[in-house]
Amino acid sequence: MKKIKILEERCKGCGLCIEFCPKKVLGFSEKRNLQGYRVVGFYAKEKCNACGICFLMCPELVFVSEE
């Protein structure tokens, strides 16, 4: 299974990935990036099955595979 990396510096905190995630494994973290947005993060990474819906809906291409 693919391991997903979150490119935090690209995130703009729109929350579309959190809204559409079928397993509800994503949420806003406490971190802020250089642009000042609260970035998205995993809070239940073990439940993620890499369906790719966050990648499809993310306007900023935050989710990429680790390689």
Place this chain on the structure above:
Amino acid sequence: MPEVFRFPKSLKKTLFHYCPGCHHSIIHRLLCEVIDELGIRERTIGLASIGCSCFLYFYIDVDILEAPHGRSCSVGTGIKRARPDLVVFTYQGDGDFAAIGLGDSLHAASRGENITAIMINNTVYGMTGGQVSPTTLLFQKTTTTPYGRDPKKEGYPLKVAEILAGFEGVAFCARGAVNTPQRVLEAKKLLRRAFEIQLRGLGFSYLEFLSACPINWKMDPISATRYVDKLAETFPIKVFKDQLSEGKNEA
């Protein structure tokens, strides 16, 4: 099954300047994936418009030309006639395609120029601050129609895809949206079909995408994405004309 979690090769790694929740960048990604899959990156020329998408050359790694406001289809006509081996697409907003450039766009379509026009319909003028555009919904509040669009004063929304579907020169005419994962996948198929039609030389291909503009609709990104469903009631999401599936294979 499309390849997920992979950054498209023809998309630059620059950060997008679009507002949070804007659908422009989803369509940029789909466009780059289609260009990569068809292997036409080295012979593609894109035409950016005036509007939020005018910085297309910062993001898409193909040759991009900046056309005067609304004149993308005319500039594309010139490029395609001079170099028929190139793939030409225009990327325009609704204020660019349907307002100031309507004459150029309709005549390019009726001449059946072999180019692909992509129109992003967010029902307002996004870059200048959310003024009423020809495609604004009835009773929708904008900066210049604070009490809602009144059909007696501002008229009815202009349905460009329905108009173009009646033209003989138009080989492909469809409307899509990118507000749900399913529609994103369908939008990619539509984009691919629009480029295939151009590669076969069948005629003008027109593709319209309903898009959210959270800042100018005064909504948060998620409600704006949901509101696109309301747009789809006025602007139905479907394929109006597809000559490739109707059995026409060559021009």
